[in-house]
Amino acid sequence: MSLDHSDIEKIAHLARMALDASQIDAYAEDLSDILGLVEQLEAADTTDIEPMSHPLHMAQRLRSDEITEDNRRGENQAVAPSVENGLYLVPKVIE
Amino acid sequence: MHDQSIVELGAALRAGEFSSVELTRHFMQRVERLDGDLNALITTTPEQALVEAGSADQAIKKGQAGALTGIPIVQKDIFCTRGVKTSCGSKMLDNFVSPYDATVVERLRQAGVVCLGKANMDEFAMGSSNETSFYGPVRNPWDRERVPGGSSGGSAAAVAARLAVAATGTDTGGSIRQPAALCGITGLKPTYGRVSRFGMIAFASSLDQAGPMTRSAEDAALLLQAMAGFDPRDSTCANETVPDYSSTLRDSLEGLKIGLPREYFGEGLDPAVAASIQAAIHLYERLGARVIDISLPNAGLAVPTYYVVAPAECSSNLSRFDGVRFGYRCEEPKDLEDLYKRSRGEGFGAEVKRRIMIGTYALSAGYYDAYYLKAQQTRHLISDDFKQAFEQVDVIMGPTTPTTAFGLGEKMDDPVTMYLNDIYTIAANLAGLPGISLPAEPVNGLPVGLQIIGNYFTEAKILNVAHRFQQETEWHELTPDLNKQS
Numbered sequence: 001m002s003l004d005h006s007d008i009e010k011i012a013h014l015a016r017m018a019l020d021a022s023q024i025d026a027y028a029e030d031l032s033d034i035l036g037l038v039e040q041l042e043a044a045d046t047t048d049i050e051p052m053s054h055p056l057h058m059a060q061r062l063r064s065d066e067i068t069e070d071n072r073r074g075e076n077q078a079v080a081p082s083v084e085n086g087l088y089l090v091p092k093v094i095e
Numbered sequence: 096m097h098d099q100s101i102v103e104l105g106a107a108l109r110a111g112e113f114s115s116v117e118l119t120r121h122f123m124q125r126v127e128r129l130d131g132d133l134n135a136l137i138t139t140t141p142e143q144a145l146v147e148a149g150s151a152d153q154a155i156k157k158g159q160a161g162a163l164t165g166i167p168i169v170q171k172d173i174f175c176t177r178g179v180k181t182s183c184g185s186k187m188l189d190n191f192v193s194p195y196d197a198t199v200v201e202r203l204r205q206a207g208v209v210c211l212g213k214a215n216m217d218e219f220a221m222g223s224s225n226e227t228s229f230y231g232p233v234r235n236p237w238d239r240e241r242v243p244g245g246s247s248g249g250s251a252a253a254v255a256a257r258l259a260v261a262a263t264g265t266d267t268g269g270s271i272r273q274p275a276a277l278c279g280i281t282g283l284k285p286t287y288g289r290v291s292r293f294g295m296i297a298f299a300s301s302l303d304q305a306g307p308m309t310r311s312a313e314d315a316a317l318l319l320q321a322m323a324g325f326d327p328r329d330s331t332c333a334n335e336t337v338p339d340y341s342s343t344l345r346d347s348l349e350g351l352k353i354g355l356p357r358e359y360f361g362e363g364l365d366p367a368v369a370a371s372i373q374a375a376i377h378l379y380e381r382l383g384a385r386v387i388d389i390s391l392p393n394a395g396l397a398v399p400t401y402y403v404v405a406p407a408e409c410s411s412n413l414s415r416f417d418g419v420r421f422g423y424r425c426e427e428p429k430d431l432e433d434l435y436k437r438s439r440g441e442g443f444g445a446e447v448k449r450r451i452m453i454g455t456y457a458l459s460a461g462y463y464d465a466y467y468l469k470a471q472q473t474r475h476l477i478s479d480d481f482k483q484a485f486e487q488v489d490v491i492m493g494p495t496t497p498t499t500a501f502g503l504g505e506k507m508d509d510p511v512t513m514y515l516n517d518i519y520t521i522a523a524n525l526a527g528l529p530g531i532s533l534p535a536e537p538v539n540g541l542p543v544g545l546q547i548i549g550n551y552f553t554e555a556k557i558l559n560v561a562h563r564f565q566q567e568t569e570w571h572e573l574t575p576d577l578n579k580q581s
Contacts, residue, residue: 034453090434
């Protein structure tokens with residue numbers, strides 16, 4: 001699988017990541033190489049093999065529905081780029 | 096003082112030969128003198144370290160000291176440390192001061208360790224050479240023109256250069272074992288779920304695991320003892336009892352069955368490294384172990400499987416870095432999409448971007464089955480290989496890496512060549528098994544790592560197997576000559 005300039009632009013958009021236009025071709029080459037490596041998987045016969053998503057085949061643990069965390073909004077927001085009155089600020093979304 | 100083990104230093108501290116404050120100052124001076132060149136640490140925390148050392152001295156005076164009380168260590172900068180910058184090696188988190196502690200940090204502090212600072216690492220733990228760090232590469236203390244390995248390269252270099260007695264690391268595809276091998280130290284990746292991932296910045300959540308990086312298996316046992324155990328704050332943390340890792344270190348290896356996977360000794364393995372590993376295995380035979388040829392037929396699928404699973408999970412995990420709640424934000428965003436795109440585009444380095452894009456692509460509509468589902472199936476095949484192997488053998492041995500440390504810059508232009516450096520370590524992560532790397536006989540003055548992979552939750556066994564080797568050899572005691580100009 002070989003990716004070209006427009007594939008990279010599309011993927012970068014899906015990942016919401018701005019790329020330098022000058023680097024897109026280099027990414028296309030690197031990602032094509034990586035997908036070339038990944039293509040080795042095609043040769044493996046995986047008929048009837050269960051997909052494995054967790055190494056210990058564990059079921060997700062449940063807990064009782066209780067509040068266990070303190071409200072630490074102040075501390076958590078202290079590291080935010082921009083806050084006002086306890087709210088995170090972003091550029092205007094709705095005109 | 097810096098050449099002693101945790102066991103020796105702990106005994107000296109408790110006997111009052113010197114204080115933890117004196118020991119801590121000694122290591123701080125070494126960091127000051129030597130780290131400018133090595134670049135093993137991103138942040139040092141001298142004031143905090145001296146406060147912790149002072150508390151340790153109080154505990155020692157009151158007779159309340161444990162094995163780790165007053166021992167200076169460094170934390171990989173992937174672990175959140177309350178009130179201290181936690182960068183994960185990235186520009187994205189260069190301004191991030193964590194509001195909370197990781198469970199690993201909390202537990203080690205409760206055990207009385209002194210934290211000297213935060214260790215350099217590949218950006219978001221993505222790399223095998225520590226060259227993807229925003230803070231620049233770490234140099235290998237054995238040869239400063241070579242890489243220390245990665246991603247826990249700063250942790251490995253700090254322990255090898257005796258800038259700290261021990262360090263924490265994390266291992267997603269070899270990131271503890273590979274740098275341990277290249278720097279000549281002992282590094283243990285526990286079973287998935289053995290150590291809590293709470294507060295450990297996530298890269299690939301089904302693979303990530305924290306572990307100790309030390310000078311010996313004996314020290315690793317002490318550090319793991321404090322790190323391991325159930326944590327309700329990590330839903331994947333295993334609720335399994337933690338055995339006393341130190342008590343079985345000296346057990347006899349008589350009758351131990353060692354499996355040698357033929358796939359780990361084939362093409363690509365440097366013949367000199369192979370000879371060093373074979374010599375180590377002969378020593379085990381003299382200690383009463385039996386060597387059995389085994390096969391892991393799907394070993395060749397490990398690297399390609401990993402480069403679907405890990406990027407897929409990373410693209411999902413790293414979506415949280417959006418310039419809104421914490422971390423880097425671009426200047427003057429014109430709208431929300433511009434804020435996301437430029438914050439991420441400017442905040443992430445090239446390797447992180449490559450992996451996010453591979454993951455995004457593999458998970459995108461129309462490709463999911465061909466890539467992600469297929470890789471989850473091949474992951475199962477790889478895991479089953481080990482299951483079958485452990486029906487025949489107690490442990491699996493082989494090299495940790497195909498070569499000794501390579502040159503700085505040597506593999507940075509070719510991601511795929513870099514990835515192949517983890518060819519022997521990745522499978523244990525995919526299967527979730529514990530593995531350790533310990534120093535075997537060096538090749539041309541450069542460290543070589545012997546890898547021992549165990550069955551699930553058999554950390555005590557692989558520490559025992561590693562310790563017995565270290566009782567018979569001195570490879571783990573060799574120290575780099577840091578005064579030598581490179």
